[in-house]
Amino acid sequence: MESQATARRVQRVRHELKVRDLTVARIESPSPNFVSVTFAGESLRDFVSDSFDDHVKFMIESSSAEPVRRDYTPRSFDRRAGELTLEFALHGQGAASDWARQARVGQKALIGGPRGSMIVPMDYDWHLLVGDATALPAIARRLEELPANAQVEVFVYLDDPADQRELPSAAQVHVHWCGSTDALVDAVRDWAVPAGEGFAWCAGEAASMAALRQVLLQDKGLPKEAARIAVYWKQGASDFHERLEG
Known part of the structure; x- marks a missing residue:
């Protein structure tokens, strides 16, 4: 029983899958090997993240035909401010980690999802x-x-x-x-x-x-x-x- x-x-809920064009608004370093990046953009108006376990696709351009796509947890979402924060662990070498190391305010990125939430x-x-x-x-x-x-x-x-x-x-x-x-x-x-x-x-x-x-x-x-x-x-x-x- x-x-x-x-x-x-x-409970598992589904969300409408959208790709959002966002801009880096703020960058912080909570510890030596982590970078916290806060994104803003009008496309966040209907963003939903119902669970700490949610994942978005973080997408950046690469030298190949397809963009780099990596899963990241929405660390926080402030609906009133229209800001979404992702936290990057800088472990080893990788396209997303490399991007986070050099991230600057004003840079663009694409975020897809979350596709759903496990509440x-x-x-x-x-x-x-x-x-x-x-x-x-x-x-x-x-x-x-x-x-x-x-x-x-x-x-x-x-x-x-x-x-x-x-x-x-x-x-x-x-x-x-x-x-x-x-x-x-x-x-x-x-x-x-x-x-x-x-x-x-x-x-x-x-x-x-x-x-x-x-x-x-x-x-x-x-x-x-x-x-x-x-x-x-x-x-x-x-x-x-x-x-x-x-």
């Missing part, structure tokens, strides 16, 4: 958030949105300890910073599943997400409807994204 209740509670209710007895640097913007957004009575456990792997930051939240949050993917998986393995109904959200590199899927769904016995485990990237592959919760 618990599995059925969880399945009913998570995870906030009234679970507990919440688990796990990921690497690429998942940190979504984790930070979720923590900002959760209410004061929420109980949240957070595990994050970062290459550089200098990127550790305050994660503001009204919720009751315990944050664990991990220094390797193995340490991340081991920390979640050592975590004791709390009583009650909860939801686990994990995102990051393919191999570590596969290991976390084993830990959470097999070893700890979480129902698959109570988890979303997403691959945001894979070693040696670009524009890679898949879900592993099934």
